[in-house]
Amino acid sequence: MFLLxxxxxxxxxxxxxxxxxxxxxxxxxxxxIGKFIGEVGVGIVASLASGLSFGVAVLLALGxxxxxxxxxxxxxxxxxxxxxxxxxxxxxxxxxxxxMLVVAGxxxxxxxxxxxxxxxxxxxxxxxxxFRRFFVYLNLFIAAMMILVSADNYxxxxxxxxxxxxxxYLLIGFWFEKGAGGIANAQAAKKAFVVNRVGDFGLxxxxxxxxxxxxxxxxxxxxxxxxxVSPWVIQVITxxxxxxxxxxxxxxxxxxxxxxxMAGPTPVSALIHAATMVTAGVYLVARSHVLYAADPxxxxxxxxxxxxxxxFAATIAxxxxxxxxxxxxxxxxxxxxxxxxxxxGAYVAGMFHLITHAFFKALLFLAAGSVILGMERGxxxxxxxxxxxxxxxxxxxxxxxxxxxxxxxNMGGLRARMKTTxxxxxxxxxxxxxxxxxxxxxxxxxxxxxxxxFNPAILVLLIAAAFLTAFYMxxxxxxxxxxxxxxxxxxAAVESGPVITLPLIILALLSVVGGAINLxxxxxxxxxxxxxxxVTHTAAFNPLxxxxxxxxxxxxxxxxxLLYGRxxxxxxxxxxxxxxxxxxxxxxxxxxxxVDWFYNQVFxxxxxxxxxxxxxxxxxxxxxGVVNGFGVLAxxxxxxxxxxxxxxxxxxxxxxxxxxxxxxxxxxxVGVPLP
Amino acid sequence: MIPAxxxxxxxxxxxxxGVLGVLIKRNALVIFMSLELMFNSANLAFVTFARLYGNLxxxxxxxxxMTVAAAEVAIGLALMVEIFRTKHSIDTDQLxxxxx
Numbered sequence: 001m002f003l004l005x006x007x008x009x010x011x012x013x014x015x016x017x018x019x020x021x022x023x024x025x026x027x028x029x030x031x032x033i034g035k036f037i038g039e040v041g042v043g044i045v046a047s048l049a050s051g052l053s054f055g056v057a058v059l060l061a062l063g064x065x066x067x068x069x070x071x072x073x074x075x076x077x078x079x080x081x082x083x084x085x086x087x088x089x090x091x092x093x094x095x096x097x098x099x100m101l102v103v104a105g106x107x108x109x110x111x112x113x114x115x116x117x118x119x120x121x122x123x124x125x126x127x128x129x130x131f132r133r134f135f136v137y138l139n140l141f142i143a144a145m146m147i148l149v150s151a152d153n154y155x156x157x158x159x160x161x162x163x164x165x166x167x168x169y170l171l172i173g174f175w176f177e178k179g180a181g182g183i184a185n186a187q188a189a190k191k192a193f194v195v196n197r198v199g200d201f202g203l204x205x206x207x208x209x210x211x212x213x214x215x216x217x218x219x220x221x222x223x224x225x226x227x228x229v230s231p232w233v234i235q236v237i238t239x240x241x242x243x244x245x246x247x248x249x250x251x252x253x254x255x256x257x258x259x260x261x262m263a264g265p266t267p268v269s270a271l272i273h274a275a276t277m278v279t280a281g282v283y284l285v286a287r288s289h290v291l292y293a294a295d296p297x298x299x300x301x302x303x304x305x306x307x308x309x310x311x312f313a314a315t316i317a318x319x320x321x322x323x324x325x326x327x328x329x330x331x332x333x334x335x336x337x338x339x340x341x342x343x344x345g346a347y348v349a350g351m352f353h354l355i356t357h358a359f360f361k362a363l364l365f366l367a368a369g370s371v372i373l374g375m376e377r378g379x380x381x382x383x384x385x386x387x388x389x390x391x392x393x394x395x396x397x398x399x400x401x402x403x404x405x406x407x408x409x410n411m412g413g414l415r416a417r418m419k420t421t422x423x424x425x426x427x428x429x430x431x432x433x434x435x436x437x438x439x440x441x442x443x444x445x446x447x448x449x450x451x452x453x454f455n456p457a458i459l460v461l462l463i464a465a466a467f468l469t470a471f472y473m474x475x476x477x478x479x480x481x482x483x484x485x486x487x488x489x490x491x492a493a494v495e496s497g498p499v500i501t502l503p504l505i506i507l508a509l510l511s512v513v514g515g516a517i518n519l520x521x522x523x524x525x526x527x528x529x530x531x532x533x534x535v536t537h538t539a540a541f542n543p544l545x546x547x548x549x550x551x552x553x554x555x556x557x558x559x560x561x562l563l564y565g566r567x568x569x570x571x572x573x574x575x576x577x578x579x580x581x582x583x584x585x586x587x588x589x590x591x592x593x594x595v596d597w598f599y600n601q602v603f604x605x606x607x608x609x610x611x612x613x614x615x616x617x618x619x620x621x622x623x624x625g626v627v628n629g630f631g632v633l634a635x636x637x638x639x640x641x642x643x644x645x646x647x648x649x650x651x652x653x654x655x656x657x658x659x660x661x662x663x664x665x666x667x668x669x670v671g672v673p674l675p
Numbered sequence: 676m677i678p679a680x681x682x683x684x685x686x687x688x689x690x691x692x693g694v695l696g697v698l699i700k701r702n703a704l705v706i707f708m709s710l711e712l713m714f715n716s717a718n719l720a721f722v723t724f725a726r727l728y729g730n731l732x733x734x735x736x737x738x739x740x741m742t743v744a745a746a747e748v749a750i751g752l753a754l755m756v757e758i759f760r761t762k763h764s765i766d767t768d769q770l771x772x773x774x775x
Contacts, residue, residue: 641775642775643775644775645773645774645775646771646774646775647770647771647772647773647774647775648767648768648771649767649770650697650698650699650701650767650768653697653698654698657694657698
């Protein structure tokens with residue numbers, strides 16, 4: 001048994017198991033007695049579990065602020081087989097506690113929001129009974145995510161890693177019987193699971209290599225031995241780990257699951273597929289910074305993957321018409337920024353952007369959810385007026401089932417109908433676009449400053465991505481909120497209630513002031529994290545880069561205004577201004593560069609062809625041929641040998657006699673062995 | 676004293692007659708008698724060698740063989756009666772139900 005790392009010196013560190021236990025308690029309570037405490041009760045229990053978890057994280061942070069020593073809290077001996085000794089121990093250091101604060105903090109706001117959102121969503125989808133299930137899953141996710149970020153060894157981290165993947169699958173497929181053809185949502189969930197499995201395979205290989213060479217999974221034990229093993233071992237581990245990162249954090253080439261994951265309810269998109277789970281890859285690289293620092297090639301591979309993803313996803317976001325898909329591609333693009341940052345060794349900048357992005361992207365998703373709810377209510381007012389009682393109508397929703405409340409072409413003019421949502425959405429969009437002095441400006445600027453020192457090509461890619469970010473966000477705002485309403489549903493849209501708008505306002509405030517956690521010159525976050533991560537290069541505030549980024553972002557907004565704002569479309573069928581100018585290119589963007597088509601052809605199609613080949617000639621031909629051949633052989637020989645069985649006793653006796661004679665002849669010939 | 680080879684020759688002749696009887700005859704009773712003939716040829720050889728070597732083991736064995744043969748006759752005759760009841764014949768060539 002390895003000696004457990006000495007317990008943390010920081011005060012309150014002993015509380016750390018509760019960040020995992022509280023959500024588990026919450027989900028158990030809802031599972032067992034949720035049926036009897038009503039929707040509000042379920043929502044309160046779940047939000048309280050997440051909120052108390054946040055409280056514990058705050059206590060841990062206060063303890064670390066007093067004594068900022070990294071430490072671990074042993075909890076259980078988990079696996080002890082031969083050389084393998086993995087314990088269930090919680091890591092308490094500034095990095096893990098930062099992640100806990102983000103996960104539980106944003107998570108709690110989203111829990112509260114979901115009370116209002118799921119109330120309407122479950123009725124809109126005609127199954128109020130699933131309200132409780134949603135919160136059970138949500139608490140399970142918080143627990144799994146806490147295991148991921150509080151792990152003290154890679155094996156425990158992997159448990160959390162798989163746990164959040166499971167929750168993601170369950171929540172994407174929450175309305176598993178809905179979607180196109182009744183299977184689209186289930187297929188989206190399956191796609192997310194399978195694509196993530198490819199990434200997890202990479203992480204597993206990395207872990208196997210790690211154990212093979214280091215004989216330990218524990219962070220400190222692994223990092224201590226980095227200098228002792230040959231460089232290619234580190235390279236193999238880091239590159240396979242990168243494959244895991246591309247799966248979980250939706251980077252090229254495995255990002256394709258995230259846009260489809262928007263089939264899940266909007267709070268899920270905000271919590272799992274924007275703010276927390278998808279940043280696990282960034283956290284993994286930051287956590288493994290000792291390994292990456294030892295291998296410059298792996299570092300630049302990570303940086304290039306991130307930068308290419310940032311620009312690639314940003315171009316796709318320009319051509320999307322679904323309000324959530326724009327945000328999904330935007331998330332992929334922003335994750336590209338973070339991955340590029342940690343790849344360039346700018347771990348603080350990456351973590352900084354992770355935090356601010358959690359604020360404003362959760363805000364944007366939740367506000368988009370509020371827009372969708374408003375559209376659904378407007379749809380009911382404009383077309384049906386049945387309120388919530390739709391059970392007698394069946395799924396057809398009175399003849400306008402093809403109306404898509406998420407399609408931005410059906411919106412327009414919502415500014416007047418949904419004032420609060422409009423306000424917070426603009427704040428979120430400007431923060432995302434990187435307009436000073438909102439949160440995104442500072443964090444994005446740090447990444448760009450790091451890129452300017454690392455590689456000019458990556459800097460150019462990231463600035464181009466920042467330009468497109470500003471462009472597609474303003475395009476979205478114009479299509480959704482400005483101009484005039486293009487459908488009767490949009491004209492009748494209704495603002496959401498306070499349980500929904502309150503979390504939005506809090507997140508909007510965080511998006512405004514979030515940059516304060518690492519202001520240039522003050523660098524609170526950097527001094528906080530440097531107790532855990534060796535800060536190799538301090539991203540100096542570069543006024544040139546900052547001004548360039550700001551100008552580029554304003555240019556993006558200006559271009560979007562020129563194209564969309566001056567003469568807003570008035571009908572849902574009006575073509576997109578980009579479509580009229582560059583129809584082919586725009587359609588290609590709408591179809592996401594046909595990557596899904598390509599993957600379907602090459603990987604899915606290739607796999608099906610391989611499976612077909614193995615089934616038809618190989619299995620049915622070769623393997624069945626051998627087995628059937630033995631059968632035919634046995635039958636044919638039996639057909640022949642049956643003639644020996646004449647049924648005449650005397651012929652058997654004759655054979656016996658001949659046998660005896662033959663044996664005796666042999667014995668006489670050779671001579672009888674004497675005893 | 677008559678040489679032992681005479682007895683052994685007689686034993687061999689009896690045995691061959693028995694074998695030929697089993698192989699050639701179709702009547703189960705005659706086959707049975709041929710079988711007894713083979714038993715007794717073996718008994719004769721036993722006794723001969725017992726006398727030749729002055730060892731009583733062979734003599735002793737003959738008693739066992741006769742006892743077993745008596746028991747075997749009882750079972751064999753019972754079987755034959757039963758076969759005759761079902762087949763109305765004790766011709767062994769008629770008993771070929773197990774022909775493959």
